Amino acid sequence: MLMQAELVWLIAAVAKGDQAAFERLYGATKAKLYGVLLRILGRPELAEEVMQETYLKVWKMADKFDPTIASPITWMVAMARNRAIDIVRKRGEVSIEENPDALSVAAETPPPLARREMTEELKRLLSCLGKLDPEKQRIVLLAYYSGWSRDQLAQKLDIPVNTIKTWLRRSLLEIRECMGH
Amino acid sequence: MYDDDLDALAAEYVLGTLSADERTQAEALLVIDPGFVEIVRQWERRLGELNVMVEAVEPPPDVWEKIKAEIGGGAVPGDQVRLAPVEQIAPEASAGAGAALKPKTSQCPR
Numbered sequence: 001m002l003m004q005a006e007l008v009w010l011i012a013a014v015a016k017g018d019q020a021a022f023e024r025l026y027g028a029t030k031a032k033l034y035g036v037l038l039r040i041l042g043r044p045e046l047a048e049e050v051m052q053e054t055y056l057k058v059w060k061m062a063d064k065f066d067p068t069i070a071s072p073i074t075w076m077v078a079m080a081r082n083r084a085i086d087i088v089r090k091r092g093e094v095s096i097e098e099n100p101d102a103l104s105v106a107a108e109t110p111p112p113l114a115r116r117e118m119t120e121e122l123k124r125l126l127s128c129l130g131k132l133d134p135e136k137q138r139i140v141l142l143a144y145y146s147g148w149s150r151d152q153l154a155q156k157l158d159i160p161v162n163t164i165k166t167w168l169r170r171s172l173l174e175i176r177e178c179m180g181h
Numbered sequence: 182m183y184d185d186d187l188d189a190l191a192a193e194y195v196l197g198t199l200s201a202d203e204r205t206q207a208e209a210l211l212v213i214d215p216g217f218v219e220i221v222r223q224w225e226r227r228l229g230e231l232n233v234m235v236e237a238v239e240p241p242p243d244v245w246e247k248i249k250a251e252i253g254g255g256a257v258p259g260d261q262v263r264l265a266p267v268e269q270i271a272p273e274a275s276a277g278a279g280a281a282l283k284p285k286t287s288q289c290p291r
Contacts, residue, residue: 031239149200
């Protein structure tokens with residue numbers, strides 16, 4: 001992965017229509033985006049479709065990118081996740097039953113990273129997450145990595161959906177307080 | 182309290198735990214309420230770093246070939262990867278795009 005400053009520079013070049021810069025941006029970010037999409041969508045052919053959509057959006061919206069608001073990879077991953085979650089929600093909650101492969105792929109959160117591989121922002125977020133009960137931490141992480149709805153979390157973890165709703169809300173507001181603004 | 186409700190909606194929108202209907206509501210708010218846009222951005226900043234821990238997976242090479250063809254030749258009318266402008270998050274538009282993305286078979290070639 002390129003340094004963040006190089007990615008910012010590449011997006012600025014892409015905003016001017018520089019196709020070579022776009023290819024380098026794709027090369028530097030494709031595996032991260034595809035990894036995120038595969039976890040949520042489960043099916044490679046769907047993940048590939050969303051890859052195309054996301055990068056075309058990056059191409060068209062590069063001039064809207066503001067490096068003071070987001071890091072390049074966070075901006076791109078947010079776009080990709082949003083689209084992927086729209087697709088799985090509209091496909092309906094039933095399909096998770098029909099697609100057990102997707103379930104097993106996404107059933108666990110990723111293994112912990114060595115601290116030296118973490119950004120400062122991630123360390124801060126994880127220390128705030130660490131203040132939540134282990135069960136609530138797991139729900140937040142599973143939701144992020146697997147793209148599960150409250151109903152899916154309830155079903156998978158065998159916890160009433162109202163409890164999931166209360167826990168999520170409380171956990172997220174606690175994270176907000178802990179991280180400040 | 183109202184602020185916390187809005188904040189929780191934004192947080193769950195970013196986290197991805199909302200139902201389809203609630204997502205549609207949040208997307209409508211994103212179009213009309215710049216304050217909500219800012220709250221969503223804050224949550225993307227807070228939670229977005231979690232992507233660092235997701236394992237990278239190399240996509241098949243033809244993904245880039247398709248993207249390159251799109252940007253080189255311009256979007257072809259009727260092409261399923263054609264993008265709607267962000268302003269148009271009408272439910273029927275997204276439903277149409279979603280339908281176009283549905284896999285042709287139920288088999289999972291992994």
